[in-house]
Amino acid sequence: MNDIFIHPTSLVETHHIGHGTQIWAFAQILKGATIGSQCNIGDHCYIESDVKIADNVIIKHGNKIWSGVMLNNGRFVGPSQLTATRQHLSVTHAVQSGATYNNRQWLVTTRIHEGASIRAGATVLAGTQIGKFSIVGAGAVVTKDVPAYALVMGNPAHVQGWVCQCGHPLSFDSHLAHCAICNLHYAKDGKVIKLIAF
Amino acid sequence: MNDIFIHPTSLVETHHIGHGTQIWAFAQILKGATIGSQCNIGDHCYIESDVKIADNVIIKHGNKIWSGVMLNNGRFVGPSQLTATRQHLSVTHAVQSGATYNNRQWLVTTRIHEGASIRAGATVLAGTQIGKFSIVGAGAVVTKDVPAYALVMGNPAHVQGWVCQCGHPLSFDSHLAHCAICNLHYAKDGKVIKLIAF
């Protein structure tokens, strides 16, 4: 555990932090949160107690990661908003929300899959799944699931194209594409993209 | 005042804080700000000196609440932006803004009414009114007043539907609606929704 870096101004209340992870200034990580190895948690981040973050994840400065969010291996989360409450939850402390708030039915899981990238200013609604190696463009507002390898943009976010694991755009000729940089090959069936041997 | 919780890393410069209110890590609240009872002010919040916050208000982590913003009872402000300057104010320190900046004509009031909820990533323009029990959806950019009980989404934000005080969607049959969860009844006249006895 001696290769973990924790900035002296940060408040780290969990013991579940993997080796090589760095946590920067004025961040707070609540008791019970799990953070993998080789992660980088930027200044002014706030991570709640039920959050699970896998390995090699970069959480850029100022992110707030609420209970219910799960981030798989190797992804980049820009300064963005990952929400964890239902869109139709209203006031939480007031009597009107009543049982809905108290029984935590409002807490839905938001899952960010391996290699996905969420860019600056993006907002991800609670309960959505961000597919592996997809890119959520800057300023996008994600209201439904994002397919693997998709690039989504806009408010609400729509699929604008497809990207390789390295992030470079893919051009599908009929239902096949090839990344000249990585030499990886992909097959496309509707909105389902798969890596293929070639 | 002994049931107020103030995190030791926060900077609270006002004396006007109601009972039961909690203020979390790395927050700063300027002298002269007023915060009611049973409020919850998250990590990394910044609240300016003219702000008035009523009771039972949740201000989620990372919010910046500028002078000119007034929040009534019982609402939930996600990690969002409430602006307090005119859209057409330009550079503020430079000579070009001159008198406009110096006489504080740029400061307009933004009023968030009882029970309204502003979701993650939303932006509210200065001078707008957010109607009671309305929901400003995640990522919405509010450029004009939001009616009471409305759900607004998009950039710019438009009314997408109507919600009960508990946050559940309302379906109007002709001009009447009923919430099966709360057993509350509503009447609708154009964009004016009212709670009615039934």
Add this chain to the structure above:
Amino acid sequence: MNDIFIHPTSLVETHHIGHGTQIWAFAQILKGATIGSQCNIGDHCYIESDVKIADNVIIKHGNKIWSGVMLNNGRFVGPSQLTATRQHLSVTHAVQSGATYNNRQWLVTTRIHEGASIRAGATVLAGTQIGKFSIVGAGAVVTKDVPAYALVMGNPAHVQGWVCQCGHPLSFDSHLAHCAICNLHYAKDGKVIKLIAF
């Protein structure tokens, strides 16, 4: 240098700060960053080591300014996101990004010109130029260059009109406009606006 104000909770690691500049609570400014005179850097800001900020710049609370961003004289940056990585960069720590990340090809320059104003909740994509005295409206997502004196709004941002150096709207009669407040005159040729002697 004795008129520089640095809040005791902030972490200022650069020596390049001009006279009269104020840096507020819980901000962090990395070694090597350059900040001019009479600037105001708000609470919870984070400024990376390659950033160059000229004089009279206001950086509102909570901004994160990444390497590659250059801000010229006299501008107002609301609580917004200035990105500094290519849209198509994917995971950064994971092996898939490989050479692209390591050779810093992902780092592109974002230049904010004199007097420009970026409002709350706006997102500016890396590599774009924000023209002088332009206004990027609240919540706008800037995906291409913004002309001088333009007001842009929306996601993606589009030109909605033109503004004087003081921020007031300009109405062009044929190709000429006059600001009644500043008494400045402008000529318009397509999307190119110039200040003219009159």
